[in-house]
Amino acid sequence: MLGLIGKKIGMSQIFDENGLVVPVSVIKVGPCPVVLKKTEKSHGYNAVQLAFETIRPTKANLPKLGHFRKANLPPYRHLQEFRVDDPNEFEIGSFLDIGIFEGVEKVDITGKSKGKGFQGVMKRHGFHGGRKSHGGRGPRSPGSIGMAAYPGKVIKGKKLPGRMGHTTEHVKNLRIVDVDTENNLLLIKGAVPGARNTILRITVQQSTQKGLK
Amino acid sequence: MDILDQVSAGQQRDELPEFNVGDTVDLQVKVREGNNIRNQKFQGIVIQRRGSGGGETFTVRKVSQGIGVERVFPLHSPNLTSLKVIRRGQVKRAKLFYLRDLKGKAAKVKEKKK
Numbered sequence: 001m002l003g004l005i006g007k008k009i010g011m012s013q014i015f016d017e018n019g020l021v022v023p024v025s026v027i028k029v030g031p032c033p034v035v036l037k038k039t040e041k042s043h044g045y046n047a048v049q050l051a052f053e054t055i056r057p058t059k060a061n062l063p064k065l066g067h068f069r070k071a072n073l074p075p076y077r078h079l080q081e082f083r084v085d086d087p088n089e090f091e092i093g094s095f096l097d098i099g100i101f102e103g104v105e106k107v108d109i110t111g112k113s114k115g116k117g118f119q120g121v122m123k124r125h126g127f128h129g130g131r132k133s134h135g136g137r138g139p140r141s142p143g144s145i146g147m148a149a150y151p152g153k154v155i156k157g158k159k160l161p162g163r164m165g166h167t168t169e170h171v172k173n174l175r176i177v178d179v180d181t182e183n184n185l186l187l188i189k190g191a192v193p194g195a196r197n198t199i200l201r202i203t204v205q206q207s208t209q210k211g212l213k
Numbered sequence: 214m215d216i217l218d219q220v221s222a223g224q225q226r227d228e229l230p231e232f233n234v235g236d237t238v239d240l241q242v243k244v245r246e247g248n249n250i251r252n253q254k255f256q257g258i259v260i261q262r263r264g265s266g267g268g269e270t271f272t273v274r275k276v277s278q279g280i281g282v283e284r285v286f287p288l289h290s291p292n293l294t295s296l297k298v299i300r301r302g303q304v305k306r307a308k309l310f311y312l313r314d315l316k317g318k319a320a321k322v323k324e325k326k327k
Contacts, residue, residue, distance in 0.1 A: 012220045013268055019243060019292035026220055185216065 003203030005052035031097040037087040051076035106205035111193035115166035169193040221267030235302025243292040260309040301325040
């Protein structure tokens with residue numbers, strides 16, 4: 001199995017076996033029911049659709065209710081697909097829980113980063129800015145953005161100020177510090193994208209998967 | 214936030230004696246030398262306590278051969294094998310950073326009256 005859906009709870013710290021402090025992100029993971037199986041025959045690829053976080057039936061619209069009724073489940077808020085080798089290993093309506101991460105060393109995590117609003121080039125692209133004095137262009141300015149009459153335009157893709165953040169970010173090779181099966185909590189070393197309550201997609205590290213095959 | 218409290222609660226030690234800023238403490242700290250682990254003594258005045266929950270730390274200052282040495286310890290660190298309060302200090306501040314600028318007799322903390 002490849003992954004699960006989770007929710008960022010926040011950050012904390014714990015002591016490792018050497019007594020050193022390890023910063024950890026706490027993620028509430030699953031349990032996620034299998035809602036739909038997609039096969040090569042029916043959809044052209046093999047995958048399972050997992051759900052996360054139940055909602056009251058009055059909160060869901062009819063298409064959503066119907067989709068979950070087919071799997072004999074109450075409606076859930078989030079749906080995501082995970083590619084698998086053989087979807088027939090899974091049963092519709094059965095739950096996958098955090099147990100799949102036991103014995104796994106590293107995971108990849110995908111989530112929406114925090115939105116930063118409209119930002120200048122120094123924060124957004126790491127430019128160095130200009131000189132404060134001696135006729136500099138100003139301490140946070142981008143400087144020249146191109147050449148002269150030839151080419152007579154700004155080259156496409158030029159890094160300029162603009163909206164920063166709130167983009168889907170993939171972070172690879174995050175180390176699992178602890179798997180708490182009782183409370184469905186996953187402790188990951190370091191930071192993960194997004195603010196509290198961000199929905200995260202947690203998959204077993206890609207390189208590990210290749211090794212398994 | 215309760216989930217985060219729950220995570221850090223499992224890490225916290227409750228058997229430590231109560232101590233405050235100004236107290237003189239005697240610590241035994243685990244030191245790893247190659248494959249050996251031994252205890253090292255560190256004795257000095259607590260000049261600061263900061264943070265809360267599992268992340269709380271404290272700073273101990275001592276003067277060793279005329280040179281001030283300060284070490285910061287996580288309060289709940291498993292590397293602290295023992296913590297003994299030797300002397301209770303009477304202080305009027307939460308942080309005793311003024312001790313850094315004082316030498317000899319002036320760098321003393323009054324003992325707390327019982």
